[in-house]
Amino acid sequence: MQTAATAKNVQQAIERGHLADAGAELAALPAQDAAAVLDALDRKTRTIAFRVLPKDRAVRVFDHLDPDAQADLVSTLGTADVAEAFDHLDPDDRAELLDELPAKIAKQLIRNLSPAEREATAVVLGFPRGSVGRRMSPEYIHVFDDERCGTAVERVKRRGRDAETIYAIPVTDHQRRLVGVVGLREILLADPDEPVADHANPPIFARADEDAESAARRCVDRGVLAMPVVDHEGRLIGILTLDDAAEVVEAARDEDEARAGAREPLRTPYLQSSILAITRARVVWLFVLAVSAILTVNVLEVFEGTLEQKVALALFIPLLTGIGGNTGSQAATTVTRAIATEEVTGTDVARVAFKEVRVGLTMGAALGLVGFGVAGLAYDRGIGTVIGLTIVSVCAVAATVGGVMPLAARAIKVDPAVFSTPFISTFCDATGLVIYFTIAKAVLGI
Incomplete structure (x- = not known):
C-alpha cells in the first residue's frame, strides 16, 4: 500500500514538472523500496524518475529492479546512461538482464565492462538458459x-x-x-x-x-x-x-500457477501490461483447449442415439465431467509438486499409477454411493446404478491419468505445468463420457 501511494506521489510530481520533488522522495527511500516504486510506474514515468535520481543512488536502485524494468531502462536511456549500474550488478543478475536485451545492446554493455566483470559474466553466460549455472554467482570465497x-x-x-x-x-x-x-x-x-x-x-x-x-x-x-x-x-x-x-x-x-490457469505468466505487472501482451499470454492456451474440447463434442455425437433413448442421462453429464476434471487436476497438482521437491522421479511411474488408481477408487466409492442414492431416488435404480458405477470408474481413470501425465511430461523434457488443469479437465471430460455411455448401454440395455 505504501509503495502504491509513493508511486502515485512521484507520478503526480513528474506530471506537474516538479522533478526535484520526485527525485527527493525516491532518494529518501531505501534502495529496495525505491526500486519497488519504479517497478510500479509506467515505462515513460519510470525512465524520468530514474533520470532524476542521484548517480550513486541510481546505481543501487538499478540493482533491485525487476529484469524487465532494467531492460526497459537500458533500451530507453541507452547503454551509456546505465553502464555504471550494469557494471555494479552481480554476474548472475547481469546474465539475466542480458537475456532480456536485444543482442546489439547486450554486446555494447558487455564491451563496457571491466575485464574482471566481463570474465565473471562470461562464466555465467556459458551455461544453458534455465540451468543453475546461469543463476550462480562466480564471486565466491573458498x-x-x-x-x-x-x-x-x-x-x-x-x-x-x-x-x-x-x-x-x-x-x-x-x-x-x-x-x-x-x-x-x-x-x-x-x-x-x-x-x-x-x-x-x-x-x-x-x-x-x-x-x-x-x-x-x-x-x-x-x-x-x-x-x-x-x-x-x-x-x-x-x-x-x-x-x-x-x-x-x-x-x-x-x-506454474499461471499455466495451471491456462495462460502464460505476464512478465510485467498487470496494469502495465499491454492488451496485446495479455492476449498473447492467454489466447494460445484457449486454442489448445478449444481443439481438445472437440473430443467431447465428438463423443456426444457418437452416443447421440443413446441420449435420445434415455434423455435423463444428459442431466448428469455436467456432474460427471466436473468430478472427472477435478479429480484429474488434484492428482496432477499433487504429483507435479512431488516432482518439484524430488519426492518422485521418472522411474516411479508404476508406483504413482498404482497409488492414484487406489485413491481414485476410494474416492469414487464414497462419491458413487451418494450418486447411486440420489439418482436412484430421483429417477430409478437403473439410472442410480449407472451414475454410481460411472463415478467410481471416472475417479479411478482421472486420478491415474492426472498422476501419470506430469511424469510423462518430465520424460519428454516438457514442463509438467504445461499439462495444466483445464487441459487435463478437458481430456478427462472426453474419457468420462465414453465410460458413462458405455456403462449406460450395458446396464440399461439401450
Missing part, C-alpha cells in the same frame, strides 16, 4: 581442506569483500574439487592451528548444467545459505545463494 583455520580466517578477511557471501564457505582440495562446506562461525571459534577439514560438513551441491528450479528448491527446502555449484568434473565454479534460490522458486511457482 578455503582448502588442508589449511589451518587461522589461515582460512585470514583468507576470508582479505577476499571477503568481493564475495557474494562469507557465511557458508566451500572447502576444496588444491585441484579445486569440492570436498565439503564449513561455516564462518566454525572456523572463527576453532583453534587457529586446527585443520579446516576437521570442521567441514559433507556438501549439498548442484551441477552447473542442472535445472535451476530443481537445485533452487533443494537449496530452499534444506535452508542452505550458499549451495556450491560444480562442473562435470566436480570442480567448484560458483555458488547459489539462498536469496537467489528463493527468487527462482518464486518465479517457478508464478509460472
Whole structure:
C-alpha cells in the first residue's frame, strides 16, 4: 500500500514538472523500496524518475529492479546512461538482464565492462538458459581442506569483500574439487592451528548444467545459505545463494500457477501490461483447449442415439465431467509438486499409477454411493446404478491419468505445468463420457 501511494506521489510530481520533488522522495527511500516504486510506474514515468535520481543512488536502485524494468531502462536511456549500474550488478543478475536485451545492446554493455566483470559474466553466460549455472554467482570465497583455520580466517578477511557471501564457505582440495562446506562461525571459534577439514560438513551441491528450479528448491527446502555449484568434473565454479534460490522458486511457482490457469505468466505487472501482451499470454492456451474440447463434442455425437433413448442421462453429464476434471487436476497438482521437491522421479511411474488408481477408487466409492442414492431416488435404480458405477470408474481413470501425465511430461523434457488443469479437465471430460455411455448401454440395455 505504501509503495502504491509513493508511486502515485512521484507520478503526480513528474506530471506537474516538479522533478526535484520526485527525485527527493525516491532518494529518501531505501534502495529496495525505491526500486519497488519504479517497478510500479509506467515505462515513460519510470525512465524520468530514474533520470532524476542521484548517480550513486541510481546505481543501487538499478540493482533491485525487476529484469524487465532494467531492460526497459537500458533500451530507453541507452547503454551509456546505465553502464555504471550494469557494471555494479552481480554476474548472475547481469546474465539475466542480458537475456532480456536485444543482442546489439547486450554486446555494447558487455564491451563496457571491466575485464574482471566481463570474465565473471562470461562464466555465467556459458551455461544453458534455465540451468543453475546461469543463476550462480562466480564471486565466491573458498578455503582448502588442508589449511589451518587461522589461515582460512585470514583468507576470508582479505577476499571477503568481493564475495557474494562469507557465511557458508566451500572447502576444496588444491585441484579445486569440492570436498565439503564449513561455516564462518566454525572456523572463527576453532583453534587457529586446527585443520579446516576437521570442521567441514559433507556438501549439498548442484551441477552447473542442472535445472535451476530443481537445485533452487533443494537449496530452499534444506535452508542452505550458499549451495556450491560444480562442473562435470566436480570442480567448484560458483555458488547459489539462498536469496537467489528463493527468487527462482518464486518465479517457478508464478509460472506454474499461471499455466495451471491456462495462460502464460505476464512478465510485467498487470496494469502495465499491454492488451496485446495479455492476449498473447492467454489466447494460445484457449486454442489448445478449444481443439481438445472437440473430443467431447465428438463423443456426444457418437452416443447421440443413446441420449435420445434415455434423455435423463444428459442431466448428469455436467456432474460427471466436473468430478472427472477435478479429480484429474488434484492428482496432477499433487504429483507435479512431488516432482518439484524430488519426492518422485521418472522411474516411479508404476508406483504413482498404482497409488492414484487406489485413491481414485476410494474416492469414487464414497462419491458413487451418494450418486447411486440420489439418482436412484430421483429417477430409478437403473439410472442410480449407472451414475454410481460411472463415478467410481471416472475417479479411478482421472486420478491415474492426472498422476501419470506430469511424469510423462518430465520424460519428454516438457514442463509438467504445461499439462495444466483445464487441459487435463478437458481430456478427462472426453474419457468420462465414453465410460458413462458405455456403462449406460450395458446396464440399461439401450
